Amino acid sequence: MTGRTRGRPPAGQSRDTRERILTATRELLADNGFDRTTVRAVAGRAGVDPALVHHYFGPKKNLVAEALRPPVDLSVVFVDMPTDERAGPEFVRRAIAAWESPELQSHIPGVLRLIASTNHAAGPAQDVPGAIVEVALGGAVRADRRERRLALIASQMFGLLMLRFVIRQPEIVAADRDELVAQVGPVITHYLTGDLT
Secondary structure (H helix, E strand, O other): OOOOOOOOOHHHHHHHHHHHHHHHHHHHHHHOOOOOHHHHHHHHHOOOOOOHHHHHHHHHHHHHHHOOOOOHHHHHHHHOOOOOOOOHHHHHHHHHHOOOOHHHHHHHHHHHHHHHHOOOOHHHHHHHHHHHHHHOOOOOOOOHHHHHHHHHHHHHHHHHHHHHHHHHOOEEEEEEEEHHHHHHHHHHHHHHHHHHO
C-alpha cells in the first residue's frame, strides 16, 4: 500500500496527466459543445478516474476555463501594439498569424465552437473574445462607448476566425493574410476610434 489516493498518478506523471485531461476536454468541447461535455466523459477520454479531474481542476467550469486558456501568451503576441490608425490592421495581422501557429491549431476548433454555442450559459467561453481584444487593443480604444467598441471588434474578428479556421469558408480560406489585413483592418480601426452612430 503506497498511501496514494485511488486514481492519482505518481508525482512525476502529474503534468502529463493534467495535459491529457486538458487535451481530452478540448477535443470533447470541439465535438460536443459545453453542455454535452461532462467530467465523466473527459475522464474516460483521458483514461483517468473522474475524481482525478476534480482533484486537478475542481468543478467543470474551472476545467473548461483552463482548457480554453490559449497555449501562447497573448500579451507577447500583441506586445507594443500601435495606438493610431495602424492598430486595426496590425491586430488582424497578428491575430491571424497567431491562430495559424502550430500551438493554436489544435486549440482553435474547440474554443471557437464553444464561443459560437447557442447556449447562453456557455460559461468561460463567453469571456474569451473580449479578453483577447482587451489585451490586444485596450490602449487604443476610444473611451466613449468602450464596451460596445470592444464587443464589435470581437464580433468582427471572431467571425473571421470562425470562417477561416472552423467553417473553412472557401473565399476566406483562399484569401492571403495581407488581403484580410487590408480588408478587415480598417473596419477594426473604425470600431476603435470612429464615430458610432
